[in-house]
Amino acid sequence: MAEVILKNxxxxxxxxYKAISDINLEINDKELLVLVGPSGCGKSxxxxxxxxxxxxxxxxxxxGRQIVNKIHPKERDIAMVFQNYALYPHMSVYDNIAFGLxxxxxxxxxxxxxxxxxxxxxxxxxxxxxxxxxxSGGERQRVxxxxxxxxxxxxxxxxEPLSNLDAKMRVAMxxxxxxxxxxxxxxxxxxxxxxxxxxxxxxxxxxxDNGDIMQIADPQTLYFKPENIFVAxxxxxxxxxFFEGNIENNVFKCGLFxxxxxxxxxxxxxxxxxxxxxxxxxxxxxxxxxGKVDLAESLGDVIYLYVKTKNDKIIILKTDGKRKFVLNxxxxxxxxxxxxxxxxxxxxxxxxx
Ligand SMILES: Nc1ncnc2c1ncn2[C@@H]1O[C@H](COP(=O)(O)OP(=O)(O)O)[C@@H](O)[C@H]1O
Ligand SMILES: [Mg+2]
Numbered sequence: 113m114a115e116v117i118l119k120n121x122x123x124x125x126x127x128x129y130k131a132i133s134d135i136n137l138e139i140n141d142k143e144l145l146v147l148v149g150p151s152g153c154g155k156s157x158x159x160x161x162x163x164x165x166x167x168x169x170x171x172x173x174x175x176g177r178q179i180v181n182k183i184h185p186k187e188r189d190i191a192m193v194f195q196n197y198a199l200y201p202h203m204s205v206y207d208n209i210a211f212g213l214x215x216x217x218x219x220x221x222x223x224x225x226x227x228x229x230x231x232x233x234x235x236x237x238x239x240x241x242x243x244x245x246x247x248s249g250g251e252r253q254r255v256x257x258x259x260x261x262x263x264x265x266x267x268x269x270x271x272e273p274l275s276n277l278d279a280k281m282r283v284a285m286x287x288x289x290x291x292x293x294x295x296x297x298x299x300x301x302x303x304x305x306x307x308x309x310x311x312x313x314x315x316x317x318x319x320x321d322n323g324d325i326m327q328i329a330d331p332q333t334l335y336f337k338p339e340n341i342f343v344a345x346x347x348x349x350x351x352x353x354f355f356e357g358n359i360e361n362n363v364f365k366c367g368l369f370x371x372x373x374x375x376x377x378x379x380x381x382x383x384x385x386x387x388x389x390x391x392x393x394x395x396x397x398x399x400x401x402x403g404k405v406d407l408a409e410s411l412g413d414v415i416y417l418y419v420k421t422k423n424d425k426i427i428i429l430k431t432d433g434k435r436k437f438v439l440n441x442x443x444x445x446x447x448x449x450x451x452x453x454x455x456x457x458x459x460x461x462x463x464x465x
Contacts, residue, residue, distance in 0.1 A: 114266035121171035131157045132323040146314030154323040155303040191260035192269040199244040206240040230262040250281040270302040341460040352386045369399040382457035392429035397446030408437040
């Protein structure tokens with residue numbers, strides 16, 4: 113059993129900076145949990161606390177039902193993979209993977225068996241004599257992963273392991289890590305700032321901002337029911353468009369469009385409506401907005417269309433790649449009520465309609 117539990121964990125660094133405040137998290141045995149959030153939100157701090165590389169200022173860390181606050185990193189039975197690989201440059205691939213086993217005094221035959229099995233699993237057995245500098249980024253990261261999994265630890269921690277790889281290799285390695293999780297059946301905690309990586313990998317995703325948990329949910333829930341404006345803006349690319357307005361006589365008005373609101377319990381007059389770029393259409397809808405084409409970015413199959421409204425607001429929408437757009441062309445865009453997200457401007461929380 114290796115569930116990982118953080119109870120009311122807070123971290124204040126020696127310089128007085130509070131990196132995380134009151135984090136509560138339960139990571140199930142054998143789960144692949146992803147932590148995602150912008151740079152500086154406290155992702156690495158949380159991982160380092162689980163690994164034992166940082167002390168907590170408050171709270172408890174529990175691994176496999178044992179409180180580990182006072183337990184040395186070496187005794188926690190955890191392996192961590194970093195963005196910069198952290199391989200020993202003078203050692204061969206084989207020795208890099210075998211290193212942790214040697215320092216733990218494994219027998220020579222056992223080391224050989226484990227290292228060989230690991231290299232075969234990761235498809236790096238042909239590189240066993242090479243040095244890290246002779247390998248590509250993707251191959252190096254495989255070696256780093258090999259070094260982590262060779263001991264069969266209870267928990268794997270990944271800290272942005274794919275950030276240094278090119279886009280194609282990132283997609284390939286992402287799929288490999290997902291398969292590895294299925295094969296190894298071990299608890300994994302994976303940190304990334306990249307929402308696509310988070311969405312494709314995680315059974316459950318924790319969205320963090322500024323040291324706080326914003327939402328914990330599966331990818332569909334994060335996308336369709338973001339709990340607050342931060343998650344709504346962070347998940348999805350290009351970003352959701354937001355429209356700030358007021359309710360008057362059960363009608364939302366924002367200067368660009370009006371829509372009737374039939375909800376009994378609107379908590380505030382100040383409402384923000386969110387509409388995703390993919391939910392606009394050029395044909396019809398419950399609301400319409402007029403504007404001019406400001407920019408059309410073609411990705412081949414889709415176009416990201418930037419529309420400038422009369423009050424100089426830019427709205428981004430996704431449309432299929434076939435239509436041609438001319439700069440400053442007049443255009444009307446449409447959206448339906450049922451795809452709009454409603455937020456309370458005061459506390460930025462989602463309003464359920
Ligand atoms: N040793 C440290 N001393 C002081 N502040 C730190 C230290 N390490 C990290 N921080 C700060 O804590 C915040 C969270 O850092 P980190 O967990 O590394 O974020 P992330 O991994 O999400 O980018 C950042 O603002 C960072 O500058
Ligand atoms: Mg980090």
